[in-house]
Amino acid sequence: MKRSFYLFNPGLMERKDNTLKFTSVSTDELGNEVKLPARFIPIEDVTELYAFGSLKANSSLYNFLGQRGVPVHFFDYYENYTGSFMPRDGLLSGKALIAQAKAYQSTKRRTDLARKFIRGAVWNMIMNLNYYNRRGKDLEGCIKEMKALAKTLDEAHMVEEIMGIEGNIRRIYYSAFDIVLDDFNMGVRTKQPPENEVNALISFGNMMCYTETLKAVHQTQLNPTISFLHTPGERRYSLCLDISEIFKPIIVDRVIFKVLNKHAIQKGHFDNKLNRCLLNDKGKKIFVAAMEERYNETFRHRSLGRNVSYRHLIKLECYKLLKDILGIEEYKPFKMYW
Template identity: 50%
Template sequence: MKKAYYLFNPGRMSRRDNTLKFEPVAKEGEPAPKPRYLPVNGVSALYIFGSVDANSELFNFLGRNHIPVHFFDYYKHYTGSFSPREHLLAGQMLVQQVGAYTSLKKRLHIARSIVDGATFNMLKNLRYYQNRDRDVLNQIEQLELLRQNITTVNSIDELMGVEGNSRQVYYSAFDEIIEGFAWEGRRKRPPQNELNALVSFGNSMCYSICLDAIYNSQLNPTVSFLHEPGTRRFSLALDMAEVFKPILVDRLIFRLCNRRELREQHFDFIDDACFLADSGRKVFVKAWEEKLQQSLHHRKLDRAVSYRHLVRLECYKLAKHIIGMEEVYEPFKIWW
């Protein structure tokens, strides 16, 4: 079974036959660590957090084996991806996807479904904690009212307004849900406290797995429906991430904070900005990967699927709707 690998240490990566060879940089005064070898047929994606040297031969090798690479900067912000040539892209799908984007009726249906799924999953999280003696009833009522507008708005801008207001209401409940850290509002450029740092980092990770899932479908990642397509970004991954951020990112943050798996020492403050320290990043990524590998019983398929595969199934579902195999697109909604 393939798995994602996360590289935190600086070093050099190269090809050796059909394996990836990673040579970590030795710390001053210490012997050089032993190289690590990764069989290429066991790698689904690479996440680069440290300073890693590589050459074009390696990226050609990764491209031929359909392995994407996601890069994060010194402050752990997502900066971009190496995406292999789209081996699954089909001309018919691209034409239909662009057609769905240019048709306001079709685009609004898909965009409304995405916001419906995202806000439903937010509401499910709030109700979970309301049932556990957290006072988030006001946010639940506000979110329920906002959700009523999803089917009545007639433009993407209005729909984005509903989504933005819904998320603002949802985030305002974090102070009640999370112990140990204060929320103090959403601040992302740069994040100014621990929770904002966690949300920014978690959202970047969610964006990257959605991009991986899109890459393994016939969808084009640059043609989106809720977010406006733009230059230098895969906006469809932003669309897909909206549905899964409450499920994957937020629930993980709640757990890590409330169980004190993340503490003050796991964060760094630099020039009025807060970022996950190396130790905190490793805690988050370990828990993130464990979450993606967990399985749940899928109601419609009547079998166990991992959370990572769940994201891919969502892309397949959207693709079927776009080419007319499914009349409506129904977003994934939490049932537990």
């Protein structure tokens, strides 16, 4: 079964026949590099690679990965997503690209799509809080405030207004984390850098969701640089930011609540340095495993009448958006119903 591979240690990645050979390195007490035993990964088992440590490779390897359709996502020392190697687009469509650009240039269409992304995201945030409210957490006040703000989305006629409403809703939503979580406090949302454990998990999880969405977009005829909610910019796949808004509550936030309340991740899994809080290597491995478990979890899809995984659900969302852009079917964001 194909799966994602996460490279936490620095090392050298090479092609060995039809296999990937990864030789990781560590440092001894004197600061000298020590090569560890090589690990061989059959290319047929790989969907994508996540490089959290320094990765040495040559063009032969990237040619091989490109031929096999395997992307590589890179993160810096501070766990910030820095970019991806993406194989050549195999699903190019001039018709889809023109239609997507036209949808962006139309103020009404762009605003309608942006509003739908936020409606889906807010619905899923509220469903998260409802879940814990039914389990004895007093979240009625937060839910009521979020619903009241969500009703004002219809009055917003510009993307900037929609983003403003979303910011206010998310502020209330994040304030509820201190009620949902048993032993950790979030406080104010801080990103660059995250200043406490909960903020560190949110930033790390959101980046994972972003790269998973990028892979899903790449498997369709959508262009990842033309977005509707977030402003398209240089050197970023802003459409992935749009679509991932819908899935961050039901994938990332649910995983955070689970690993913290079940004590899978504890204080000792973080490094705190100079007002910066980051997961250490052990903590990353635990959180990544929990995210993979969530991605592979299946549920009964109402419209399709069959079980689908959360990973496949992201891809389905991309196809729904593409159908709207091409004028085939109106886009409706995915909303949790359990």
